[in-house]
Amino acid sequence: MGECEASRCLHRFRARARRLARALPTLALVVLASSSLPAHAQSAPQPAAETKTLGILLLRETLDRPPPLSLLDIPPNDEGLAGARLAITDNNNTGRFLGQEFRLDVIESASADALLAGAEKGLATGQHFLVLAMGPQTLLKLADALKGKDALLFNAGAPDETLREEDCRANVLHTGPSRAMLADALAQYLVWKQWRRWFLIRGQRSEDEAYAEALRRAAKRFGARIVEERAFEAEGGSRRSDGGHEQIQQQIPLFTQNAPAHDVVVVADESELFGEYLPYRTWEPRPVAGTQGLTPTSWHPALEQWGATQFQNRFRRAANRTMRPLDYDVWLAVRSIGEAATRTKSTAYPDIAAYLRSPEFEIAGFKGQKLTFRAWNGQLRQPILLATPKLPVSVSPQPGFLHQSSVLDTLGNDQPETKCKLEGAR
């Protein structure tokens, strides 16, 4: 896969990337912004005598991607970063009682080499915990280069299955869900609804195919059937023009005509090139789910269950916008490091890294139950939200999907089927 085929998470960076690309040479190491934040304006009660600092490095790969169809979906410049900042504040709020201080440094670049150089430099200055918001190729490059060193990497953005399967790495933990987890979460709900006949429409990019493959796998796994599959040829070019709905209103019904009887249209369009055109325009009046319509996601800005309201409010006050899935995935990574530091009462890399990998580790993530890492591939187990743009609709795993050890393992590749062989871990 080339850079243009990178995973879905990356398109979230594209608005920022475009601006950066204009302003800076391609291989620039953009920023080394320190954002060590004071936890609270008020003095900490009973501050610990000696404060130890733990540095966390956030590495963000910027990529040039086409703009989304909807103005509402333009990614903010601080996507992911804002989640890291909130987690640092949360960590420091606990840390002030324990004499621990957390510090965030950020490196942004479009260049994998620059990111690697930044990671190595960070490592040399004692930053052992690296949170990665980048494409799978760059992630693997960093993971392999840092193999055997005192560095633990958190994949917070790349949903690629291969990173958890044949290309898994012992020095990487994944806080964001994989495509299989997302597709399984959706499939369980559609099957629960008895919408078992799916009409799959996929885009032509490689990540679309990966998402479509996750849907095919999920259909088979949970007893649904893909009755028809069509590839949508979304041509590039300007999607901002005066007028447009006239043609789309003709185009989509024609494209979805003459499909076998189906209950739901499932769409695989991670780049948001055409999926938003499907709802209300299909030949048959059917709901749309997948990358658009009813969407499986790690986070939703309107989630209020499980104490999430305060979390959303905190984020909004700090970032002046609502929380996006990448913010949440990064927040989870930085909070996991903080949680391990709290539990071990240590800021030393070996203590924290060992605890993060131990069965004792668990983290609360506003999803109604503890989240833990899968020992066999480092993936964080988590409930997946199913949501429309405005509100969460449901949360998977759905009732009735059972598992001998954790129902969360009904989402994604399970231990008996994994292709991941972690070398030297655990």
Place this chain on the structure above:
Amino acid sequence: MRLKYLLSTGLLLLSVAGADAYTVFVSNEKDNTVSVIDSETLTVTQTIKVGQRPRGIALARNGAWLLVCASDDNIVQVFDAKTLEFVKTLPSGPDPELFVLHPKGNPLYIANEDDNIVTVVDIEKGTVVTEIPVGVEPEGMGISPDGSVLVNTSETTNMAHFIDTASNKTIDNVLVDARPRYAEFTPDGAQVWVSSEIGGTVSVIDAKTRKVLGKVSFQIPGVNADAIQPVGVRIARDGKKAFVALGPANRVAVVDVASRKVERYLLVGQRVWQLDFTPDGKQLFTTNGTSNDVSIIDVEKLRVTKSVKVGRYPWGVVVAPF
């Protein structure tokens, strides 16, 4: 199931005969109401409109006042507990969730879930005395029987903060399992029981040394461990038994305080949240959020005797001595 239910309802009719009648107040988080239940007839006698998102609920002035946290209105409302007429509002700080009254009757300590503080309010004057900084998302509030020590739990910091009520300063911060929700002192003031919703445990803390003496954990056959989420905790007045609401496990655990062993699990409604005893200690009322009802437990027989339909998402419960 239904047969068992009918049978136990029959038992209830026998068991409450002769018991004193009390008034039970239940805050309905989603309805913006408080349901008033007669503990003798076990029927809802009245439903009163309150502020938005009512959660924590308590009595003050020896039962004359009913206090309700109206979380989304950022106030505490005071009602006359007998006439149910609105009396006044108290300042509460942002997003009040749970509160506890000093045993002497004043002040009121309020956990401000959205602002990392505990607000101390004089309920007579209606003024804020002070604000005490604590961890992220303060929630549970417990006070020692002599009123000298306040314990607040912070849900995301995962600590029980011990606060000296004379100086309103934190004196210690005890780490517990994930998402601590409730703090309850034993009647002798020696221990504090702190429930951890996500951790799935109750930490028993020595109130003097502030060391964790041990943890109560729960296993229920046929119930996934992830669904066992301890929230409300109440300890019987004789200090022998603790009752722990286990959230989506839909059960209340009966725990022997001395050995910290679970003796029994009582099946109640769905997502059981908070609990309160009748003043005679014979009945325990539980709020069941997802099933919109209240379960009544016979404390001596350790049986669930009845459930009563209330408003949507019942959250808190308090029983008045009349």
